[in-house]
Amino acid sequence: MKWPAIGYIRARSLDDLWEAQRTHGAAAQVLAGGQTLLATLAFRLSEPGVLVDITRIPELRGVSLAGGALRIGALTRHAELARDPLVARHAPLFAAAAPHIAHPAIRNRGTIGGSLAYADPAAELPACAVALDATLHLLSARGERRVKAEGFFTGLLSTLLEPGEIIAAVEVAPASPAQRTAILEVARRSGDYAMAGIAAALELDATGRVAAPRLAFFGVGDRPVLANRANVALAGRVLDAQAIAAAAEALGDDLDPPADLHGPPEMKRHLARVLLRRALTQFLPAKEMAA
Amino acid sequence: MNEITPASIGLSREDLPNSYIGRSVPRPNVPKLVQGRATYTDDVVLPRMLHAAFLRSPHAHARILSIETAAALATPGVVRVFTGRDIAEVCDPWVAVLDHLKGMKSAPQHPLPLERATWQGEPVVAVVAESRAAAEDGVAALRVEWEPLPAQTDMETALAPGAVVIHPELGDNLVFTRTATAGDVEAAFAAAHKVVEATFVTARHTGVTLEPRSIIADYNRADGTLTVHQSTQAPHMMQGVFAKHLRLRESDVRVICKDVGGSFGIKVHVYPDEVAVAAMARIMGRPVKFVADRFESFTSDIHARDHRIKARIAVDAQGKILGFDVDDLTGIGPYSVYPRTSAIEGNQVVNLCGGPYDFVNYRCTTTVVLQNKAPTCQYRAVGHPIATAVTEGLVDMAAEALGMDPIAFRRINLIRDDAYPRTSPSGMRFEGLSHHASLDKLLEMVPVEKIRADQAAQRARGVYRGLGFASFIELTNPSPFMYGIGGARISAQDGATVRMDPDGSITIASGVTEQGQGTEAILAQIAAHGVGVPVERVKVITGDTQNTPYGGGTWACRGAGIGGEAALQSALALRAQILEVAGAMLQAKPETLDVVMGEVVDRASGTPRLSLAELGRIVYFRGDTLPRDLPRELVQTRHFITKEYPFAFTNGIQACWAEVDVETGMVKVLEHWCVEDCGRVINPLLVDEQVRGGIVQGLGGALYEHCVYDAEGNLLTTTLADYLVPMSAEMPDIHVGHVETPTRESLLGAKGAGEAGTAGAPAALMNAINDALRPLGARVTEQPFTPARILKALGRI
The missing domain is CATH 3.30.465.10 (Uridine Diphospho-n-acetylenolpyruvylglucosamine Reductase; domain 3)
Known part of the structure; x- marks a missing residue:
């Protein structure tokens, strides 16, 4: 499909942007990288009156x-x-x-x-x-x-x-020396949206004890899901196989995934658990991983 | 007779510099394609040209109550709006049946429906405007009042009481059914040592050509001619279709098809939106362009392979196959597709199951039913991947049931290489196949022992890898027994005209067509080889009904085997004519002369005697110096059609080495091999790439590609983010080997090579996955093999 006729304004400053918004109100649509917006225009799913290109605004870079x-x-x-x-x-x-x-x-x-x-x-x-x-x-x-x-x-x-x-x-906040992070996902092909994914951050002290665990999942809900129960299951524990199992178990109550083209909710829940185990296993001390 | 030796085609030595057959000559059209200098249909811009866009049905099944066009007509740039009734004034509907498919029925189809839309995406109203964007503005302003009707989407219930009969005048939703039988299936299965059975599903998918369907139709009122620029595989067939349905003389229709960006069978069918464009041009007397966008491609290009197959195999205690018993059900959408029909795919399943094997008892039924989804029709390797998945899936299961190695089991059962000619239980006649030689070659390429050792070592670490095999046969070089016998004006013969111009250059015009696979490259090679000139001196003309001999185009792997032979024969005839003229000029016997690299030479010594440019100068400008009655037509045309066999069958075997992540259900294809026998290999590079491309398309269907509909008939996969095609990152290294068993039907000996990869790859991958899952007691037979299906088979979800 072809785009509908659309106006275009290149904002060179924040003031340009505010001016464009004042002039065009709700008809003004901010354009940055355009990687989603331009596709929706091509499908005529959105028909903004004017695109306001913000990519030249220095304060945003x-x-x-x-x-x-x-x-x-x-x-x-x-x-x-x-x-x-x-x-x-x-x-x-x-x-x-x-x-x-x-x-x-x-x-x-x-x-x-x-x-x-x-x-x-x-x-x-x-x-x-x-x-x-x-x-x-x-x-x-x-x-x-x-x-x-x-x-x-x-x-x-x-x-x-x-x-x-x-x-x-x-x-x-800049990463501390104790911070460990990992991102893992399962996607049908490289580059596809994930069927399920985990972005994990936590701190490990010298004794291997977990502090400030923040396991966030994507592709398994209507928004990124912070796995509160899994985080509670980990907090303050020495990270080992039992702790990981406890977190995986607790994760079940954190997620209420929808079905999608790739599979049913139980598949997403299963994949999230697999990813949780794989992500946390990366943080284990070398001897634990070997075991 | 079909050995190409110096003696057989009169060349003085096999290693002549212009012996191009069998050489990896680079494709002459590649620089043009990669520099963006190709001429695709959308690159053609004509004076006074308008652009069409279609309102497509949002419903799988709905009655059209009213169409309000006033607002659309008032949209800036919009010139005209056409409904089904407007188009029907100048265009007759078609019914896609073939006489030789007994009992087949389908309903009349108009370019735009008159009363009901029968699939989501069916074109219903056309808006013609000064630009495509304006036409889309006009479509957005149309108001159509619909009465949604219940949709028949599940093929399993299409014939059940209470089914929605999509075309009431047909009485039911049955399009075609056929059963092939041989031997005594019941007795064989009753007496068998083992019977194993499974239900296979192949997913509905589509071709996804890089260049979408494109057409410009231009009706010239001054001379009553219709010129159509179209991205098609079969220009002459389309010429006939436009003429017949727009009530024109065939000679008043010209179809021009320059560069085509992929076809895979998608572009060999009659599409209602494209015929509507021709009808609108006929009415308006102006050129009208339509280029499908990706969204409409998914909803209106033909789909394929929507099959459910229940099948069983019987074997004796020694591992000999006793019989196959197969029940195929396929849903084809609301209409059989014109003019090839949508019954061919199911018919092919009946023809091909069990194909590589020596067995006696056979029963296979296909049942072809209507449904409210996009129409299905022939797509690369029509029916082959289905039949191969069923056959090879059962073969592996039988081997497992007997505790036999799958290679040993195939050794026992593959038809012997010295057992030809032979007729299969389904009635297919094989001239000569090489299953055992191909298996031997495959085993030289696949390090089976090393792989099995790795497999065992990996399993100990919890990593599951599997090796799968799939033998296959492929139907190529079709004779009139495929379509012509059924009444379709689809040419099985093809022609080539080869001419020499005054500068000694060669031009070949051929009825077969180029869609990116390299047809023009092999035509140039063959013409250069046959005449005796450097391949750079050959120009190729394809894709113009006014300037090429009448032919069928390129489909069903006929370009090399049929078009190539016509090219070779006409080139050899031209060479003979050149030598006759040269003989007169040099006062030598023609048989003592030869043509090598554009020079007439003394055959015995190789001494150059006369350049073709000098010969051309004399013939064209100083004909007065030649003997008065010397024939001097430096242009020759030959046509070729196969005569002995309805089809030239090829064969081959593939192997796939894959890893299954049993926690996520993800499959990684590690390596893939294919040995295929397409007869004479004209250009090894092109054949290898055809096989690789075919394998990628086959793996795509087995792992990713799926046109997913919901229960109401809404297509859910309408973008490339949802309809997953295989990408290079996921594809393995693919090794290709060849065995050559030339067909004796032609001097060239070439059979088709374009579908072998697709035919066997899904089965090989399925067997590899199931080999990997075997220790866990899991098996998958439903394509695509998604993580969800694999996890379900493993009992993990």
């Missing part, structure tokens, strides 16, 4: 370490996440997630802000943001507010974003 936090600009492309040295050092989970996202052409254009704002429940980055307990900087003409990723996702493709509001940046 760049990765920096400031005030003890890592700030990832909303326009950071997936490919940049994969190769940025600050991300690799302070938020390696994001860097590890990038290769799972679609294909190189999409990673070269898609942005972290776009992925979080679209809130696809099977996408990697929302789950990573939840696992890392990220703070999102939301910006509008009315000013800035900060919300935790965990509460940001409110349902299928829906978030706390209000009309006229955009994600400006994602902020996470």
